[in-house]
Amino acid sequence: MYIIVVGGGKVGYYLTKSLLEAGHEVLVIEKDVHKSARLMDELGALVLQGDGCDVAAMSQAGMSRADLVVAVTGDDEDNLVVCQVAKHKFNVPRTIARINNPKNEKIFRILGIDSTVSSTELILSQIEQEIPSRSLVHLMTLRNVGVSFIEMEVPPDSPALGRPLRDLGIPDDCILPLIVRGGSQAIIPYGDTILEAGDQVIAVTSEKSEEKIRQIVYG
Amino acid sequence: MRVVILGCGRVGAYLANMLAEAGHQVTVIDKNSLAFNRLGADFPGKTVVGTGIDEDVLRRAGIEQADAFVAVTNGDNTNMMSAQVAREIFGVKRVICRVYDPLRGELYRTLGLETICSTTWAANRIRELLEG
Numbered sequence: 359m360y361i362i363v364v365g366g367g368k369v370g371y372y373l374t375k376s377l378l379e380a381g382h383e384v385l386v387i388e389k390d391v392h393k394s395a396r397l398m399d400e401l402g403a404l405v406l407q408g409d410g411c412d413v414a415a416m417s418q419a420g421m422s423r424a425d426l427v428v429a430v431t432g433d434d435e436d437n438l439v440v441c442q443v444a445k446h447k448f449n450v451p452r453t454i455a456r457i458n459n460p461k462n463e464k465i466f467r468i469l470g471i472d473s474t475v476s477s478t479e480l481i482l483s484q485i486e487q488e489i490p491s492r493s494l495v496h497l498m499t500l501r502n503v504g505v506s507f508i509e510m511e512v513p514p515d516s517p518a519l520g521r522p523l524r525d526l527g528i529p530d531d532c533i534l535p536l537i538v539r540g541g542s543q544a545i546i547p548y549g550d551t552i553l554e555a556g557d558q559v560i561a562v563t564s565e566k567s568e569e570k571i572r573q574i575v576y577g
Numbered sequence: 578m579r580v581v582i583l584g585c586g587r588v589g590a591y592l593a594n595m596l597a598e599a600g601h602q603v604t605v606i607d608k609n610s611l612a613f614n615r616l617g618a619d620f621p622g623k624t625v626v627g628t629g630i631d632e633d634v635l636r637r638a639g640i641e642q643a644d645a646f647v648a649v650t651n652g653d654n655t656n657m658m659s660a661q662v663a664r665e666i667f668g669v670k671r672v673i674c675r676v677y678d679p680l681r682g683e684l685y686r687t688l689g690l691e692t693i694c695s696t697t698w699a700a701n702r703i704r705e706l707l708e709g
Contacts, residue, residue: 411654413680435630435658439681447684461632465658468665 362387362424364410364440365431366397369456373430374401385419411439413447421448430456438462441471467502497560504565510575514555517577524549532563532571581606581643581669583629583659584650588675588695590615592647597622604638607650629659632666645671653678657685657692664690 359382363370366388377384386401387410388394394407408415410429421427427444429437434457441453455471457463460479467474483496497507512518518526523534537545538558545551553559553575561571578601582589585607593616597603603622606629607613613624627634629650640646646663648656653676660674673691676682682694 411681412678413684433654435652435654438658438661439654442688443681443684446688459631462630465632465662465666469661 359383359425360420360423361385361426361428362419362421362444364427364429364437365456366390366393366405367430367432369430371397373428374404378404387415387419411436411443413443416443416448421450424448424450426450426452426454428454428456432458434458434462438466438469438471441466442469445470506563506565506568508561508563508568508571510559510561510572512553512555512557512559512575515577516553516555516575518553518575519555520552522550522552523547526574528574529563529567529570532561532567534559534561536560578602578644579639579642580604580645580647581635581638581640581663583607583646583648583656585609585612585615585624586649586651587615589647589649592649593622594620604643606634606638628655630655630662632662635659635662635667640667640669643667643669645669645673648672648674651677653681657681657690660690 361377361382361384363374363384363386366386370386374384374386385404385406386397387406387408388397389409391407394405397405406415406419408418421444427441427450429440431437437455437457441455444450444453452472454473454475455466457466457474457476458478460476463474463476495509497509499506534547537547537551539545539554559575563571580596580601581604582593583606585605589605593603593605597620604625605613605616605622606625606627608626608628610626625634625638629635629648640663646660646669648660650656656674656676660672663669664672673693675693675695677696679694679697682692686692
């Protein structure tokens with residue numbers, strides 16, 4: 359694959375090295391003259407000094423034959439524009455953007471960026487898993503279809519205790535495929551299953567019903 | 578008309594004053610609070626400090642009630658991203674975006690963004706004057 363990396367900071371540098379090791383053809387574009395000179399010392403002709411949002415620099419980089427463009431500068435707006443220009447001007451089939459503000463994920467998705475990676479969000483999700491708070495843990499999010507896999511621990515004072523699942527008012531676009539009881543017993547629940555305190559509940563839910571299922575379990 | 582202007586440079590400040598004088602409700606956003614000095618002491622509108630690609634900042638500036646959004650910071654990418662946030666997330670009806678780079682301006686125009694390229698505009702005007 360021919361992969362163009364825009365942004366030659368630490369992320370861009372290690373990404374480029376890893377992709378080269380994996381046998382890909384890689385070019386990294388870096389705007390800063392000093393940074394790109396340092397990169398050239400090590401990577402030679404695989405570095406292009408220029409503005410990765412600039413159409414001329416992109417042409418020079420052979421953007422139109424790239425299979426993938428990865429934008430990993432420190433600025434969300436630059437990463438967005440890199441991916442949009444790559445997609446709409448050069449018809450690059452796949453674009454990946456790094457985002458810093460997790461809230462920007464939505465706008466990137468609406469605007470057609472194929473994948474986003476947010477280190478802020480990744481660290482946040484780690485913290486969610488570490489602290490025994492009442493928040494639900496995101497196991498996985500399928501962005502394209504707007505579905506999340508989440509995990510919740512049923513608290514001792516949960517309003518969901520003592521009633522079968524079918525009576526809890528669980529939204530239609532949310533299902534509970536698995537309950538883990540006592541840390542070891544796997545239960546595939548039905549409508550008459552009753553939750554117990556301490557149960558680990560896995561839910562597959564649309565983004566809009568996430569808050570509703572949280573209320574059902576945590577009150 | 579309720580207008581949110583992003584960027585309080587020369588263009589942003591001049592436009593803000595012009596629109597406010599004409600009786601429009603104007604809010605100006607800039608990441609540097611000192612930039613608001615350009616508005617002058619009598620500016621009747623609102624000012625908000627923050628970066629314009631942040632939804633929370635735009636919300637504080639009243640983007641949800643705005644009839645128009647204008648992006649005139651000195652960063653093309655900031656202007657193009659915030660303009661798209663205004664249009665796609667907040668559904669602002671009239672969104673105008675200033676860019677310096679003619680090629681990027683052209684591309685975003687084809688994507689349906691109302692862009693003003695001050696570079697080509699000024700160059701064309703100067704040429705007209707020279708060639709009479």
